[in-house]
Amino acid sequence: MIFKKKKAPTSLEASTSNSETESLSQSQIVRRRFLHHRGAMVAIFAISAIIILVFSALELKLFGLKYRGWWKYNITDMPDLAYKECPGGTIGCPTMSLRPTFLGGAGIRFGEHPFGQDDVGHDYFALVMRGAQRSLLVTVIIGLVGGAIGTVVGSIAGFYRGWIDAVLMRFTDFIITIPTLIIGSVIGYHFGNLGVTFLALYLGLFAWTGLSRLVRGEFLTLREREFVDAARVAGASNRRIIFKHILPNAVGVIIVSVTLLMSGAILLETALSYLGFGVVAPDVSLGVLISRYQEAFSTRPWLFWYPGIFIVAIALSINFIGDGLRDAFDPRQRRKITRKDRQQARVMQRKVAKDA
């Protein structure tokens, strides 16, 4: 028995039924949509490149294992300040050049100090790498802590409702009323000297409010659905219903808002460091670097540009990934109407008009 299942694409049915979602599981659809989101794919590539670059450049110590980075300087090294080749009598100018010789540049090269040097001669490339490491670390920790607390609080409140919901949500409202930057400054002032990990942990303790509201809303609607009733009739325990039936359906909301939480977190960390309440010396973060050298902008702009570009690149990538995830998880999302589709529709229209 050989049936040709595939219909001719010109038939009316093909244009009305959503061929994209035929016989695919939910996760397959999500994955496929995400992989087709061009912005998100570029962002994934960019953020992976940044992570690899940033964490491989400098010396790392992890569980007693020591990794010697490929970059020749560390943040404590103080080589001599370069000034001979610098334009306009500045010191510590960047040696990186991206303009090839035939265009009148110095050729594509990195040189001794690609991003230049700071006031006392520290290699700025090493400092920026270290700062980006710190910023990424803070982002991930805040995302994880905030995501975990927000999910737990939101799902408990949404699933059990009643007085538990009331108590948890009033508590959430209480935290929401205090602006994040204000509470962050107070935390940074007290715990900034404990190191960047603690700072991020404490900040994460206050970053979950928006997420918990979203998760609660999702749980409130999901728990009224038929499949939850069916599971309950079949004798499933609350635990099983939460973990097996509701949570997998709410995972889209959670992932998307954790991504957005993370992109907010990197800006929060830079803002706090800028105010002097975040990462403290001798450690550096991108915000610290920018605030330290904002006055130098007119004379030595590279001290300002490079950390800023890294912040923007990281935050932008995370935002685009979040956007791609949201599009992928959104069931109402429709396929994009391309020019080809329009043409096809027009052809169909003409055909119908001719037949009539």
Added chain:
Amino acid sequence: MAVLVRDLHLNLPPPLRYFLWLKGILGGLVGNLDFGKARDGQLVSTSIASAIPVTLRLISMATFTAIILGITIGIVTALRQYSRFDYAMTFVSFLLFSLPIFWVAVLLKEFMAIQFNNFLREPTVAPPWLIGLSLFSGIFWSAVIGGTRKRVWVVFVAAASLNAALLTFLSLSKWFLNPGFGPITLLLIYIGVAFGVTQLSVGLNSRAALKSSLTMAVLGIIFYFPVQKIFMAENKALFFPFLVVVTIGLAVGVSFIFAKIDRGPTIRTTVISSVIMGILMIIDKLMHTWKPYMENDAINARPVPTIGQTNALLEPGNYWLSTLDIVMHLILPTIALTAISFAGYIRYSRGTLLEVLNQDYIRTARAKGLTERTVIMRHAFRNTLIPLTTIIVVDIAGIVGGAIITERVFGWKGMGTLFNDAINRFDLNLLMGVFFLTASLAVLANLVADLLYSALDPRIRVNTQ
């Protein structure tokens, strides 16, 4: 030291001090609010009272621009969904989301202030800039207006050449040194405003609205010179309310003459366009103040400041000079704050409008044969505004807490600076005062937002049992 101990009750244990503070706050219920004293001996309430107007001045303009611009662009992107303009705006809004505000502020100081002041020394637009700006405006307008390929090209060429001609004319006539509209240009702009507002508000088919708006435009020009006299009058506190009342009264009167039936929409349209015209006239007056402002010794021909709230060297007394001074000091922070915050409004209004456009009642409205303008402006746009209002209310409450970073970068002394000082000096009473104010405003705003939501949207019923 002893005074400090006495004022701050440092001889008492902290929990007891908290109750003393609470007693002061609860005194607010009987009209005797007491925030206690700050470390420098000043009353916290005085510091806060002097900081709030500064913060409001800094942020209200930025919030207003951000809301208007954000909603407009959001709606255009929603109407042109999946077009190149939509993608470009999506990218721009994500980019703005990802910018740290102090980074933007430093860039603005360099390029909008220092370099712009340098440009004003020899105010001719250089050819590369001219070409670049014209191409940009051509691309922008053709993307916004859209349509068939032919129309896109026509719009592109028209916008680019208009822009180029305008810029060339402005540089040749040294307009940047002595800006201003003058009555004839103003009349043209007024007519444009009359047509634009009528089209958006009731559609050009409504002859009554168009006629009364155009009459107001002509009246505005006739009264141009008398109003200039009023602008120079002594009693500044009175003339603004007076002008506002006269303008609105005239607008209502004119629309009564032209509209015989169904007067509401006509009055609305005419009032909106005359208020815009009035604002334009004030802008014109400010532009005419530009030349004396530039020539003032305190300004020294570098009008865009990078820091501070007002120029201390400028002698007080001249109302328009000091107004222009305030405006110039507001420019950079306003651009920075607007750029950061309007991205959110773009995304939100776009998403909401798309959702509304998918509703059944929109299809019904189209099926009834209503024009696209009516469907968009009356059915879709109004429903988009419902969720937006609630967000705006909460945002406005949030800004009183102060743009901590913006204030620091631009050297303003508002709520943000107050808070920053409080933390750095470990000034508990001041800190608690700021906290208390922002938190109670946030609670209040949430309440107002909820009430507004149920008032605006009849589908939502407050449970009254």
